[in-house]
Amino acid sequence: MKHMTLKEISKACQGTYFGPEENLEKSVSSVVIDSRKVQKDSLFIAIRGARVDGHTFITKTIEAGALCALSEENLGDVDFSYILVDSCEQAMKAIAEHYRRSLDIKVVGISGSVGKTSTKEMIASVLSQKFNVLKTEGNFNNEIGLPLTIFNIREEHEVAVLEMGISHFGEMTRLAKMARPDICVLTNIGCAHLEHLQSRDGILKAKTEMFQYMNPNGTIIFNGDDDKLISFVPENKIKPIYFGFDDSLNYHADDIEDMGMHGTTAKFITPSSEFTAHITIPGEHMVYNALAGIAVGYALGMTDDEIKKGIESLVPLAGRNHLIETANLTIIDDCYNANPASMKASLDVLAKADTRTVAILGDMFELGDDADAMHYEVGAHAAQIGINVVISIGEYTRFLSSGAKNQNKGTEVHHYATKADFFKEMKNVIKPHDTILIKASHGMEFPEIVEKCEAF
Structure with a gap:
């Protein structure tokens, strides 16, 4: 990382x-919260977790080469460097904010109810054709992950x-204070985190x-096709740029050719040009992601050829619409997270597959009082579009199974309380x-499936 002294950090x-x-x-x-990742001259921040207290590893990290530790405990008479703070989490955010201010770099901040990660990956793929890009890895998008x-x-x-990523009011303010984005991208305003944000208007308020x-x-x-975003006027008076399918928007798509499991080809129209590109990952939402990538690319002065190459270079992540072909099955691994949309x-x-x-x-998770109804709607949707077999696992998915059954479309439906129950019947x-599509909220730990x- 760029030079940051202990004197700077303390201040x-x-x-x-x-x-x-x-x-x-x-x-x-470097700055780490995992004692196993300590390198020579690292700053180790002792975070108190639900199961592990980082303070118990401070001495070990110094022995492993750390230059200093951040601690909420007075360590007494020790012969190594440490900084005493009231809260290690708050201190980490303050240090991240200071470090960000010292950097001469453009920051693209991405949020929304659905598609944050796939949009982030598309934008990073586009920008990497011209710039040296750092992107968020894994789920490092919250108040612990973002500073890291x-x-x-x-x-x-x-x-x-x-x-x-957020789930409460005020979180985005704290994230933005660290990130200081130059370009802000909002993918949509959906129904994720209703348990805390109450309504789509609440989600809009929190995201913005x-x-x-x-x-x-x-x-x-x-995303100009989102009814909440198209009508939102930012208080900072910056006029939004819009992308979507509507041909009145700044960036839009036409001549969309659905190639099933092999992706999508579309003509992309910008304010000054048009070009055709192929997206290897299937799904209409990937066209939206490409449009977002084009808009960001244009904001940073990229050419159509560079942007097209970035779109066509995108490869899927594990757990994110990742297509896996084995000798016996075709698997769509989309199990990283889930919400109704x-x-x-x-x-x-x-449904695009030409097999069973x-x-x-x-x-x-985190759907609030409407969780039962939202699971039911997903099951109904599966049956309506002709999915042959719906296998639901968990507590709320009882309602998902009911939604699929009640459509009377001939969909075969199975419900299991646990993954272990499903594994017993899997071969049947x-x-x-x-x-096979595999999808659930992250806490369900579906990578095992x-x-x-x-x-198989």
């Missing part, structure tokens, strides 16, 4: 430094593409907190050459 987080005075002018090489991502920015990076700390001369990019979109992708189609679906409900299917 940034308003902590009290203890240890050798000569270390104050030394720079840390920011600390990974190096001097050679020219653009950072940061996914920003991002603009409070964005570059005042920056760019806002919205993304679940329906993935079922639409599954099987949907293995798990509970969707899955057949060779099936195309992907592994079982790969070995």
Whole structure:
């Protein structure tokens, strides 16, 4: 990471430094919260987790080469450097904010109810054709993950593409204060996290907190096909740029050719040009992602040829519409996370298969009082579009199964309380050459099902 001394760090987080005075002018090489990732001259931040307290590893990290530790506990008379703070989590955010301010880099902030990660991947793929890009990895998009991502920015990076995920009011404000985005992208306003945000209007309010700390001369990019976003006027007076299928929008798509499981080809129209590109990952939502990538590419001065190459270079991530072909099955691994909109979109992708189609679906979390009805709607949708077999696993998916059964479309429906129950019956409900969608909220831990299917 770019040079940041212990003196700077202590000041940034308003902590009290203890240890050798000569270390104050030394720079840390990295910032970590996992003791196993300590390198020479790392700063180790002792986070108190639900199961593990990082303070118990401080001495071990110093022995492993850490230059300093951040601690909420007074460590007494020790011969190494540490910074005493009231809250390690708050201190980490303050340090990340300080570090971000020191960087000469463009930041693209991405949020929305559905499609944050796939949009982030598309935008990063596009931008990497011209710039040295750092992007959010895995699920490092919250108040712990985002600062760690920011600390990974190096001097050679020219653009950072940061996914920003929230579930409560005020979270986006804290994320934006660290990220300070130059370009803000909102994919849509759906029904995720209704348990805390109550309504789509609440979700819109929470997501648009991002603009409070964005570059005042920056760019806002919205999905113009979203009814909430197309009518939203940012308080900072920045006029949004819109993308979508409507031909009145700044960036839109035409001549869309659905190639089933082999992706989509479309003509993309910009304010000054048009070009055709092939997206290898199936699903209509990927066309939206490509449009977002084009809008960001244009905002950063890219050419059509560079953008087209970035769109066509995109490869899927594990757990994100990742197509796996084995000797016996075709598997759509989309099990990283789920909400009603993304679940329906993935079922639409599954329906394109020219084999028997099987949907293995798990509970969707944080849907509030309407969770039962939303699961029911997903099951009904699966049957309506002709999915041959619906396998539901979990508590809420009882309602999903009911939704599928009650359509009377001939869909075969199975419900299991647990994954273990399903594994006992797996060979009886899955057949060779099936195309299988595997999707659920992250907490259901469905990668285990992907592994079982790969070995089928």
